[in-house]
Amino acid sequence: MQKTLHYLFDPLCGWCYGAGAILPRLRELPGVSLALLPTGLFSDEGARQMDAAFAGYAWANDQRIERLTGQTFSQHYRQHVLGDRERRFDSGPATVALTAVSLTDPTRELEALMAIQHARYVDGSDITSHTCLADLLHGLGLDAAAARTELPDAELLGANQARLGRARTLMQEFDLHGVPALIVQSGARRAVLDLSTAYPNPQAWLNQLAAI
Structure with a gap:
């Protein structure tokens, strides 16, 4: 029977970026489709100003993810993102950009997500x-999504919400309090x-998933 994997994420989540080596391989599993669902965890009321304390916390966590x-x-x-005290920690714009891709070229949304994460x-x-x-989207050849991202219209914002x-x-x-899920x-x-068990040994986790 066909299985759908609903991937809950936020483009500013370091652990979601850490899952980047796993996600493309999920789509290779037979009988499996991957559906991306941004949660907006770090947008709207979840957004915040970057300060030294939060930047230090983020960098320490990022080093753990990297290891x-x-x-x-x-x-x-570290210098240009975590060190920037003017721009807010806000995933809203990136989430809108991904929704624009989902509307115009949905098969490439995962590619766009990974490119956005790499850029950051x-x-x-x-x-x-x-x-x-x-x-960034223009650079990927996603021109329609790029145009809508630069000037988001009511349809795009409604689809994003x-x-x-x-x-x-x-x-x-499912009583989930964080991402990725x-x-x-x-x-x-x-x-x-349990996606966390995939980080240290992706292939073993994929083998378990394929056996479900």
């Missing part, structure tokens, strides 16, 4: 900027998968 997953958190990111954590780019995000609503409903239903659905049956 566990091998994903790079560069000095460019490796290149040290400001992915809280609609202009920066639009330029609908996606956030679906993700938050799932989080409440993965919910497997097969027919009417749904269950939460």
Whole structure:
């Protein structure tokens, strides 16, 4: 039976970036489709100003993620993102950009997510900027999504809120308090998968998932 994996995430979540080595391989599993659902965890009331204390906490956590997953958190990111006291820690713009991709070229949303994460954590780019995000999407050849990202219209914003609503409903239903989270659905049956166990040994975790 076909299975759907609902992936709950936030583009500013370091642990979600840490899952980057696992997600593309999920789509290779037979009979499995991957559905991305941004939660908006760090947008709206979840957004905040970057300060020295929060930057220090984030960097310490990022180093733990890097040791566990091998994903790079560069000095460019530390200096230009965590060191920026003017721009807010706000995933709203990146979430809107991903919704624009989901509307215009949905098969490439995971690619766009990973490019946005790389831009932040490796290149040290400001992915809280609609202009920066639009330029990034143009670079991927996602021109329609880029145009909508730079000047979000009512349809895009409405679609974005609908996606956030679906993700938050799932989080409440399964009593989830953070991301990333993965919910497997097969027919009417749904269950939460423990994604944290995949970080130290992705292949073993994938083998277990394939056997479900």
